[in-house]
Amino acid sequence: SFxxxxxxxxxxxxxxxxxxxxxxxxxxLSRGMATLALPLLYSIHDQSPASKEYYRHPELSVRLWRSxxxxxxxxxxxxxxCWIKVLKLGVLYGLHTRLSYDDCTxxxxxxFAEAPLGxxxxxxxxxxxxxxxxxxxxxxxxxxxxxxxxxxxxRRVGLASLECPVNTDRLASWVRNxxxxxxxxVEDGAVLTSDLARxxxxxxxxxxxxxxxxxRDTDEGLAAFLKCLEPNTLExxxxxxxxxxxxxxxxxxxxxxxxxxxxxxxxxxxxAFETLDKLxxxxxxxxxxxxxxxxxxxxxEDECLEVVQGLVRWLQNCASLRxxxxxxxxxxxxxLTQILNxxxxxxxxxxxxxxxxxxxxxxxxxxxxxxxxxxLTLRTGVDDFFIERDQDHLEFFDAICCCPELRExxxxxxxxxxxxxxxxxxxxxxxxxxxxxxxxxWGVGDDLLVRFSSLSNLKRLTISAFxxxxxxxxxxxxxxxxxxxNRCHEGLQIKMTHQDDxxxxxxxxxxxxxSVLSTHFKGRLTITYREFSDDVGRWVEVNDDGEEENTDTExxxxxFLHMLSGV
Numbered sequence: 204s205f206x207x208x209x210x211x212x213x214x215x216x217x218x219x220x221x222x223x224x225x226x227x228x229x230x231x232l233s234r235g236m237a238t239l240a241l242p243l244l245y246s247i248h249d250q251s252p253a254s255k256e257y258y259r260h261p262e263l264s265v266r267l268w269r270s271x272x273x274x275x276x277x278x279x280x281x282x283x284x285c286w287i288k289v290l291k292l293g294v295l296y297g298l299h300t301r302l303s304y305d306d307c308t309x310x311x312x313x314x315f316a317e318a319p320l321g322x323x324x325x326x327x328x329x330x331x332x333x334x335x336x337x338x339x340x341x342x343x344x345x346x347x348x349x350x351x352x353x354x355x356x357x358r359r360v361g362l363a364s365l366e367c368p369v370n371t372d373r374l375a376s377w378v379r380n381x382x383x384x385x386x387x388x389v390e391d392g393a394v395l396t397s398d399l400a401r402x403x404x405x406x407x408x409x410x411x412x413x414x415x416x417x418x419r420d421t422d423e424g425l426a427a428f429l430k431c432l433e434p435n436t437l438e439x440x441x442x443x444x445x446x447x448x449x450x451x452x453x454x455x456x457x458x459x460x461x462x463x464x465x466x467x468x469x470x471x472x473x474x475a476f477e478t479l480d481k482l483x484x485x486x487x488x489x490x491x492x493x494x495x496x497x498x499x500x501x502x503x504e505d506e507c508l509e510v511v512q513g514l515v516r517w518l519q520n521c522a523s524l525r526x527x528x529x530x531x532x533x534x535x536x537x538x539l540t541q542i543l544n545x546x547x548x549x550x551x552x553x554x555x556x557x558x559x560x561x562x563x564x565x566x567x568x569x570x571x572x573x574x575x576x577x578x579l580t581l582r583t584g585v586d587d588f589f590i591e592r593d594q595d596h597l598e599f600f601d602a603i604c605c606c607p608e609l610r611e612x613x614x615x616x617x618x619x620x621x622x623x624x625x626x627x628x629x630x631x632x633x634x635x636x637x638x639x640x641x642x643x644x645w646g647v648g649d650d651l652l653v654r655f656s657s658l659s660n661l662k663r664l665t666i667s668a669f670x671x672x673x674x675x676x677x678x679x680x681x682x683x684x685x686x687x688x689n690r691c692h693e694g695l696q697i698k699m700t701h702q703d704d705x706x707x708x709x710x711x712x713x714x715x716x717x718s719v720l721s722t723h724f725k726g727r728l729t730i731t732y733r734e735f736s737d738d739v740g741r742w743v744e745v746n747d748d749g750e751e752e753n754t755d756t757e758x759x760x761x762x763f764l765h766m767l768s769g770v
Contacts, residue, residue, distance in 0.1 A: 207235070207239070210229070210236060210239060211239060213229065214226060214229055214236075214239050214240045214243050215243070217229065217240075217243075218243040218244075218246070218247055221247060221250050221251075223244065223247075223251050226240045226241075226243060226244040227240075227244065230244065237281070241281055241283070241286065242286040243286075244286075245271075245283050245286035245287050246286055246287065246288045247288075248267060248271075248287060248289075249287075249288075249289040249291055249294075249364075251263075251267070253266070253267040254267065254291060254294050257294055257297060257298050257301070258297065258301060261298060261301055261302065261308055261311055262311055264294070264298050265298070265302075265311050265314055265315045266314075268295055268298065268315070269314075269315065269317075269320060270283050271283055271284045271287065271345065272284070272320055272341055272344065272345065273319060273320065274348070275344045275345045275347075275348040276319050276320075276344070277348075278319050282348070282352060284345050284348055284349060285348065285349055285352045285353075285361075287362065288361060288362060288363045288364065289362070289363065289364040289365075289366070289386075290342070290345060290346070290362055290364070290365050290366065291364075291366040291388075292338050292341065292342055292365075292366055292367050292368055292369070293366045293367070293368040293388065293390065294366075295338060295341060296334060296335075296338050296368040296369070297368075299334050299337065299338070300334065302315060303334070335369045335371075338368065338369055339369060339371055339373060342367065342373070342377065343373070346362075346377055346380075346381075349361075349362060350380045353380075359382050359383055360380055360381050360382065360383060361383055362381050362383060362384060363383055363384060363385050363386065364384065364385065364386035364387075364388070364412075365377065365378070365381065365384055365386070365387055365388070366387075366388035366389075367388070367389050367390070367394070368389075368390040369390065369391075370390070370391040370393055370394055371394065372394070374389070374394055374399055375398055375399045375402040376402075378399070378402050378403055378406055378407050379402055379405075379406045380406070381406065381407060382406055382407060382408070382409070383409060384407045384409065384410055385409045385410060385411050385412060386410070386411070386412035386413075386414070387403075387410060387412065387413050387414070388413075388414040388415070389414075389415050389416075390415070390416050390417065391415070391416070391417055392415040392416075392417055392418030392419070392421050392424075392425055392442065392448075393418075393421050393424065395413070395415060395418075395421070395424070395425055395428040396424055396427065396428055397424075397427040397428055397430075397431045399428065400427070400428045400429070400430075400431030400432045401431050403432060404431065404432055404433050408433070408436075410432075410436065410437075411436065411437065411438040411439060411462075412437075412438065412439040412440075412441075413437060413439070413440050413441070414439070414440075414441040414442075415441070415442055415443070416442075416443045416444060417443070417444045417446070418442045418444065418445060418446055418448045418452075419444070419446030419447065419448075421446075421448065422447060422448050422449055422450070422451045422452055423451050425448060425451075425452045425455070426451035426452045426454065426455035427455075428455075429452065429455035429456055429458060429459070430455045430458055432458075432459070434458050434459065435458070435459050435460070435461045435462040436459065436462055437456075437459040437462055437463055438459075438462050438463060438464045438465065439463075439464065439465040439466075440456065440459075440463065440465070440466055440467075441465070441466075441467040441468075442467070442468050442469065443469050443470065444469065444470040445468050445469065445470050445471050445472065445475055445496075446470070446472065447472055447474050447475075448468075448475060449472075449474035449475040449477070449478045450474070450477075450478035450481050453475075453478055453479065453481035453482045454481050456482060456485060457481070457482070457483075457484040457485060459485075460484040460485045460486065460487065461487055462487065463485050463487060463488060464487060464488060464489045464490065464523075465488070465489065465490040465491075466482075466485065466488055466490070466491050466492070467490075467491075467492040467493075467528075468492070468493055468494070469492070469493075469494040469530070470494065470495070470496040471493065471494065471495050471496060472495075472496055472498070473498075473500055473501065473502055476495070476501060476502055476507065476510070476533060477502055477506075477507055477510060478510070479493070479510060479513075479514055480509070480510045480513030480514055480517065482517065483513055483516070483517040485517075486517075486520055486521055486522075486523075487523055488521050488523065488524050489523050489524060489525050489526065490524075490525065490526040490527075491518075491521070491524060491526070491527055491528070492526075492527075492528035492529075492530075492554075493528070493529055493530075493532060494528075494529070494530035494531055494532065495530070495531035495532055495533065495559070496531070497531050497557075501533040501559065502533065503533070504533070504534045504537060504560070507534075511534050511537065511538065514538060515538060515541045515542055518538070518542045518545075518548070519541075519542050519545040519547065519548060520547065521547075521548065522547045522548070522549075524548060524550065525549070525550060525551045525552065526550065526551065526552040526553075526554075527550055527552070527553055527554070528552075528553075528554040528555075529554070529555050529556075529558065530554075530555075530556045530557050531556075531557045531558075531559060532557075532558055532559070533558075533559055533560055534560050535555065535558030535559070535560060536558055536560050536561065536562055536563040536566055536583075537560060537563060539555065539566055539569065539570075540563045540565045540566050540569050541569075542569075543566070543569035543570055543572055543573055544568075544569040544572045545572075548573075549573070549575050550573050550575065550576055551575055551576060551577045551578065551608075552576070552577060552578040552579075553570075553573065553576060553578070553579050553580070553581070554578075554579075554580040555580065555581050555582065555583075556580060556582045557582065558583070562583055562595075564594070564595045564598065566583075567595065567598035567599045567601070567602040568598060568602070570599075570602040570603070571601065571602040571605040571606075572605075573606065574605055574606055574607070574608070575606075575608055576606040576608060576609055577608050577609060577610045577611070578609075578610060578611040579603065579606070579609060579611070579612050579613070579614075580611075580612075580613040580614070580637075581599075581613070581614050581615075581616075582613070582614065582615045582639060583615065583616075596616065596617070599614075599616050600616075600622050600625060600626065603626065603629075603630070604625055604626060604629035604630065605629075606630070607629065607630060607631070607632070608632060609630050609632065609633055610632055610633060610634045610635065611633075611634065611635040611637075612626075612630075612633060612635065612636050612637070613635075613636075613637035613639060613665075614637075614638070614639065615639045615640050616640075617640055618638065618651065620650070620651065620654050623651070623654040623655055623657065623658075624654070624657065626658075627657040627658050627659070630658075631659055631660065632660055633658055633660060633661065634660050634661060634662045634663065635661075635662065635663040635664075635665075636655065636658070636661070636663070636664055636665070637663075637665040637667060638665070638666050638667060638668045639667045639668065640668040646668060646669040646670055646671055646703070647666050647668050647669070647670040647671075647672065648670070648671050648672060648676070649672055649673055649675065649676025649679070650676075652666075652670075652672055652676050652677070652680050653676060653679050653680050653683065655680070656679075656680045656681075656683035656684045657683075659687070659690045659691075660690065660691050660692075661684070661692060661695070662691075662692060662693070662694055662695055662696065663695070663696045663698075664695075664696070664697050664698070665696075665698045665700070666697075666698065666699045666700065666701070667700045667701060668701060669701045669702075669703060669733075670699050670701060670702045670703065670706075671702070671703045671705070671706045672699065672702065672706065673706060673708075674708050674709075674712035674713075674715065674716060677697070677716045677728075678715070678716060678719065681716070681719050681720065681723070681724075684724075685723055692724050692726075693724060693725055693726075694724065694725055694726060695720060695724040695725075695726035695727075696726055696727050696728075696729070697720070697726070697727075697728050697729070698728075698729040698730075699729070699730045699731065700729075700731045701731065701733050702730050702731065702732050702733065703732075703733065703734070704732040704733060704734040704745045705734070707732055708730070713728070713730070716728055731744060732744070732745045733745060
């Protein structure tokens with residue numbers, strides 16, 4: 204047999220590849236191999252479908268969490284909970300909720316609540332307090348076990364990321380012994396207080412990431428939290444729902460102006476837009492995402508002229524910025540037009556969606572200066588369907604043809620045959636195209652589909668526009684792509700989300716297309732059919748009786764999780 208050093212390299216490689224089944228097979232070889240493979244397996248458990256897709260795989264998630272919790276109770280052969288690097292109590296909360304309201308999961312609930320976990324599980328109900336109490340008890344138990352094991356072995360607690368979905372003052376006590384924590388994720392921003400920040404500053408010198416879902420009515424409190432952290436340590440700050448968070452928090456973020464690399468603020472309300480220029484000192488940003496809440500009371504550009512000008516100066520000076528995302532953003536077109544042509548700005552990813560100011564045709568001229576772009580999502584929502592080959596349209600395709608590094612493109616612009624021909628020559632590295640026109644009357648047929656086969660590196664084609672594509676069109680498209688042996692299309696995915704039900708492929712036709720995709724490209728076809736409903740006056744999804752073939756490789760180790768639970 205191979206020496207242990209070789210097996211160690213093998214399990215390390217399997218871990219790097221997130222190969223859960225491979226690690227499981229190694230663990231089954233012998234007890235010695237189990238001691239090598241299982242710690243690494245649990246160190247990446249948060250990347251498994253049982254954790255990331257618990258809503259799709261509740262049975263796997265139940266067994267995973269039973270093994271973790273039971274090990275904290277000392278009821279398993281191995282101390283699984285001591286090997287995890289990420290404790291996502293939010294996933295456990297979501298699983299608890301799913302098991303509470305879904306009648307199809309009664310059996311899973313009973314399995315979850317079996318001994319020795321019964322006392323830790325709230326009664327199966329929608330009672331929020333009961334679920335929160337259960338989550339906190341599990342958090343206390345697992346963290347206590349991890350701390351005790353680390354103390355016994357005279358080492359630091361290895362937990363690197365903590366997620367808490369409950370508003371609790373226990374966080375401060377939890378982090379006091381988590382010196383390796385680098386990431387903190389909370390549901391309610393109200394728990395991000397100055398007391399918690401002081402506990403982090405004293406005990407968690409490596410904390411770099413803070414992520415919260417809701418931060419309402421806590422502008423001053425959140426600002427105090429940021430100010431009490433060690434200055435210039437925070438590298439990533441994400442708030443999914445900003446509420447009335449505004450100027451105080453923005454000024455406090457400047458205490459981390461030299462370290463902050465990623466900033467994402469969504470659901471911004473009027474007070475936030477009126478004070479965004481307070482972020483002007485944050486010049487080390489590499490990734491910035493700003494999004495509004497979709498309400499109609501945005502301040503106009505005239506009302507916030509100084510703020511807009513301050514934003515322009517700020518973003519023009521962010522020389523390290525590589526990714527920019529603006530969604531439901533006022534003055535967005537005006538802002539982009541003025542910053543994209545800045546010599547110091549060199550973006551590799553630009554995502555623009557749902558801007559609510561008047562379209563500025565100069566945007567495309569400015570876009571042509573971003574020649575290093577690798578990913579571009581641009582949905583302007585401009586209704587120019589009846590203006591064939593208008594000047595803005597020409598300038599858009601001229602602009603993206605100035606971006607030879609482009610790999611991914613998603614747009615609501617209307618493609619013509621000539622456009623496809625031009626980008627196939629100008630963008631040799633383009634791998635992914637998503638068509639999202641805003642016009643129900645514009646669709647993709649066989650002729651346009653076949654033109655896309657000229658893209659020499661295409662691996663993903665997503666047609667979110669209405670389509671009336673036939674099996675013959677799909678087969679011609681695939682045949683054209685097979686012709687050039689120098690092209691790279693392995694893993695090709697074709698996704699049609701609005702295929703007209705009148706052009707439904709027969710089961711035999713779908714099987715043939717899937718066979719060609721699988722045999723020649725190791726690819727996948729996904730089709731969603733729709734028909735126009737007179738009852739609701741719009742296109743609606745039509746249930747498909749046939750089951751879609753899934754060619755994805757997916758971890759489904761239910762036997763593995765049964766064994767690991769040991770209970």
